[in-house]
Amino acid sequence: MPLTVTTDSGRPFRLTERIGGGAEGEVYAVDDGRALVAKLVPDPPDPDAYRRRLAGLVRQRREPRTVRLLAGSPPRVAWPLVAVHVRHPGGRRIDGYVMPDMRAAFAPFPRLLSPAAVAGGASAVGTGPTWVTALAAARSLAELLAGLHAEGYVVGDLKPENLWADGSGLVGLADVDSWQFTDGAEVFPGRMRSPGYTAPERFGSGAAPPDRASDAFALAVLVHQLLMAGLHPYAGHPGDGTDFRSLDDNVQNGRCRLTDRGSVVLPRSVPPADLLPRRLTALFRAAFGGERPEAAVWAAELTAAAAPERLAVCARNARHVHTVERPWCPWCDQAARGADSYPAGGAAGRT
């Protein structure tokens, strides 16, 4: 017997194979002419609340604010199309939803965080992603987040595993069922936190629920990782000689190369901090140590930084794209110290 899930009105969807597992759910391919997948959440902490959350999201899809968010092609958010359920052999009802298959237009986002390893594929120079792709993805992500913030949504669990990107740097977002939103009658809180992407104010018991500001923290982390070939802004062994505990511990203790140079010890081969344009450095410093810029501010500054006249291409390696503010190539500097994040030809290479 095939595994078939049904909507409340009795419409069946046949699942074909498991294609991924998330923190709280499993994702399956759906046998359908359209590119669809189904996410099932076998054991949510509060099944009734989860059902109401899904019903709320499905209804929200028709609201003008969501219609605006989903406009454009390809749609950039894997919005739940319909709630489905299945009866477990043990008798329990398992809920989930059907959504667009992001694989139709996008590739997994994490690959953008290790550009040295990604060869070929669509990109500006045809040899794999460059810093142009990184800037485009950062801008696209910031615009997407600014758009959903403007419509009153909060992502709450913004991290690479929930994101998708195409070869040109267009970014999409999945796992909408973990968002924080209200449908007017009920507030559906975001609960999830992910290591490395949690804002300092969200640690500890009695921590604040997610909001636009905690999303903006995760955005700044992701933009830093995109522009720094994967390097986390709080990466590094504590500079005071104490043991490393975790990135989260570094976040809570303000150990960040950009805001306090001596707070961390990093390998020589990481991308140099001064490869960033001055205005973006200022935004990062604010994000990690001051007044956190909103997503819309990031979107505007990243748009400016990505303008063709703001970029230069290295004479030695066409994949080395950098800001015109630097008279010499920061990626060549990095290569001289043992690692080239954008090796020529896209081959995974370390010098």
Place this chain on the structure above:
Amino acid sequence: MSDGAPEGPALSDGWVERQPVVLLLDTSASMARPPDRPRIDELNAALAEWFEGEHTARLRSRVEVCLLTFDSQVRVYDPQRAELVPVAGADPDALFVPLGRLRPPRLVAGGLTRMTEAVEAGLDLAAARHRSLQRQQVMVRRPFLWLLTDGAPSDPEGRPLDARALAPVAQRVRRAEARDACVFQAIGVRGADLALLRVLAPKAALYLDTLGFRSILEVLFQSSDRLGAASEAEETHAHIRQQAENRRLAEELEKML
């Protein structure tokens, strides 16, 4: 499960957090049962499938694994020699292999269940590796120790150990967790003495007789990446319990696929 990225920044680059894992596997005689479908065969298949399968870039770039087996002896897998060697005298730094590069040996079941010695050895290896990486200024998180067993600990003569005999090693585990030096999780499968595992790990003993070894490995490795190191060991144990329940329900559903 792969997300398509061929490699994350290599472990050796030191750009990302490192998560050491010591996997303690019971290879005593009971694992040869039942005769028509020995559990050791399922374990071997699960190890091969999990380690040789695809992993997310995040897991590949972060996790390093040391395989330790226990029967009448405690042995560790030496990746250079591609064989199990006695744990005494082995160099801890040479025993941890990046997740994507580990090619597990074929395990054979036989002998007693020297579980307490295995846990002691696992704690020593984990602590030595953790210290060594901290000295090298690698961003290393506290190690995980995951024990899989279908039996009950025995002494060198094969007599079963009771709760009192387990107390010293149980206390060592608790102390290590309390000072954040590691997180210990014990998984019992069919036949395991859960009561004794609970002595060893009061909040972290889980009986998973309905979940296959392959799913158990997946739940453990994925949970390693879902929680901040700031979370209490207790939170980690609760999370693994929850993940295992999710996977069990999903696995039963998937039989219909």
